[in-house]
Amino acid sequence: MTFFLPQTAHGTRNALNLGCALLKLGMVAFMLGEVAQGTIYEMRLPLAPGLDLLLRIDALSLLFVTLSAFLWLLTTIYAIAYFGTKPELSRFFGFFSLCVAATTGLAMAGNLISFFIFYELLTLSTWPLVIHKQDRASLAAGRSYLTFSLPGSAALLVAILWLESATGPIEFALPADLRAHGDASLRMIFALFIAGLGVKAALVPLHGWLPAAMAAPAPVSALLHAVAVVKAGAFGIVRVIYDVFGIALVEELRVGIVLAALAAVTIIWGSLRALQQTEVKKRLAFSTVSQVAYIVLGAALAGPFAVIGGLVHLVHQGLMKITLFFCAGVYQECADISEIRQLDGIGARMPLTSLCFSLGALGMIGIPPMAGFVSKFYLGVGGVQSGAAWVVAVLVASSLLNSAYFLPLLYRIWFRPVPVEGGSSGPRATPPGILWPPVITAAAALAVGLFAASAFSPLAWATLIVEREYLP
Numbered sequence: 001m002t003f004f005l006p007q008t009a010h011g012t013r014n015a016l017n018l019g020c021a022l023l024k025l026g027m028v029a030f031m032l033g034e035v036a037q038g039t040i041y042e043m044r045l046p047l048a049p050g051l052d053l054l055l056r057i058d059a060l061s062l063l064f065v066t067l068s069a070f071l072w073l074l075t076t077i078y079a080i081a082y083f084g085t086k087p088e089l090s091r092f093f094g095f096f097s098l099c100v101a102a103t104t105g106l107a108m109a110g111n112l113i114s115f116f117i118f119y120e121l122l123t124l125s126t127w128p129l130v131i132h133k134q135d136r137a138s139l140a141a142g143r144s145y146l147t148f149s150l151p152g153s154a155a156l157l158v159a160i161l162w163l164e165s166a167t168g169p170i171e172f173a174l175p176a177d178l179r180a181h182g183d184a185s186l187r188m189i190f191a192l193f194i195a196g197l198g199v200k201a202a203l204v205p206l207h208g209w210l211p212a213a214m215a216a217p218a219p220v221s222a223l224l225h226a227v228a229v230v231k232a233g234a235f236g237i238v239r240v241i242y243d244v245f246g247i248a249l250v251e252e253l254r255v256g257i258v259l260a261a262l263a264a265v266t267i268i269w270g271s272l273r274a275l276q277q278t279e280v281k282k283r284l285a286f287s288t289v290s291q292v293a294y295i296v297l298g299a300a301l302a303g304p305f306a307v308i309g310g311l312v313h314l315v316h317q318g319l320m321k322i323t324l325f326f327c328a329g330v331y332q333e334c335a336d337i338s339e340i341r342q343l344d345g346i347g348a349r350m351p352l353t354s355l356c357f358s359l360g361a362l363g364m365i366g367i368p369p370m371a372g373f374v375s376k377f378y379l380g381v382g383g384v385q386s387g388a389a390w391v392v393a394v395l396v397a398s399s400l401l402n403s404a405y406f407l408p409l410l411y412r413i414w415f416r417p418v419p420v421e422g423g424s425s426g427p428r429a430t431p432p433g434i435l436w437p438p439v440i441t442a443a444a445a446l447a448v449g450l451f452a453a454s455a456f457s458p459l460a461w462a463t464l465i466v467e468r469e470y471l472p
Contacts, residue, residue, distance in 0.1 A: 081433020156196025218329025306382025
């Protein structure tokens with residue numbers, strides 16, 4: 001609806017966006033209690049004989065939808081304050097809302113064709129956000145995004161058509177007999193699924209579009225890295241492993257261990273590349289490449305603790321990473337900081353923003369009691385449980401590399417002196433609308449770590465998913 005509002009209708013557009021975000025969050029809060037008791041919501045819309053657009057809300061889909069709803073509200077507040085009365089906001093918020101709707105539909109998709117439809121809608125709705133500034137860097141980022149995404153979509157479509165040519169439409173809740181295909185064909189189909197979904201999950205070597213997309217405004221960066229695109233790819237891989245192929249077949253075909261190795265390479269490679277970056281947002285971008293691969297690693301290992309660790313990291317990484325990107329946006333808007341060298345002494349001048357950034361960074365390193373520690377602990381135990389003790393070495397190496405590229409930033413923020421610059425008036429006042437969202441997400445990232453053992457934590461919900469849906 002915001003597409004059709006006049007550019008000057010800021011109040012109406014803001015009220016509409018905030019109202020819809022609040023309504024969605026309220027609906028999700030209601031469904032959490034119902035789904036926890038075993039309720040499953042479902043809606044079918046016939047597309048063709050024997051082919052339905054199927055939406056189903058189960059425990060796994062609601063994990064993703066809850067994260068999306070919570071962070072959508074905060075990102076909307078942040079974006080309203082960030083953009084103010086700049087031009088082209090009707091277009092921006094129109095595609096912004098369409099992007100979140102596509103993410104929600106993808107999370108609720110109950111079969112492969114429904115997933116594909118929303119997966120493509122997500123691509124089409126995020127591209128205008130990436131090129132929103134319409135400068136040379138943004139347009140180049142948009143071309144890179146499509147260059148990776150369109151072949152990935154083709155691979156995903158081929159995988160679906162090839163698989164369903166012998167089985168018919170596959171619904172996630174109803175395991176299909178895939179044995180009409182031989183082992184060699186199933187391995188090829190699985191590889192096509194991973195190629196198609198691995199683009200959005202930013203698995204190496206399909207990750208090149210993500211750092212380039214940092215040319216987009218801060219609210220878009222936050223959305224891409226914490227909620228929408230990269231999580232869509234990782235979530236799709238979880239669905240393919242557990243709801244299309246099934247754990248037993250993945251282990252029999254021995255494709256899970258190959259995917260786990262690819263995720264491990266991505267974890268280390270992303271961290272090494274992050275070390276080389278001199279821009280704040282690009283360092284965060286390569287950190288995302290590394291951190292999202294934790295979700296894929298947990299899913300590929302297939303052990304109960306590993307799956308719990310991967311699923312809970314979907315939420316934990318979202319909270320920590322959106323905090324970091326929110327703060328990076330505040331630094332850029334209020335202090336003109338985009339390079340790491342410019343962070344010197346900013347902690348004394350912007351203490352609340354810097355505290356939030358520090359909590360997000362410590363969480364990414366895995367310092368207890370932050371959320372990142374919980375994810376890494378479960379992944380490590382799950383690796384040993386699955387007979388892949390090498391995963392512990394990967395996690396330790398990753399944490400050391402996380403420390404190597406985050407701790408120097410924190411040192412600059414808190415312990416380096418403020419540079420002496422003639423005529424500098426210091427940072428501008430931070431609008432509450434871009435200050436409080438990172439405060440809330442940083443507090444949430446701390447809380448889900450501190451209270452991980454509570455009955456209402458993301459960890460408890462991830463455990464519920466594994467016990468209810470994936471354990472024999």
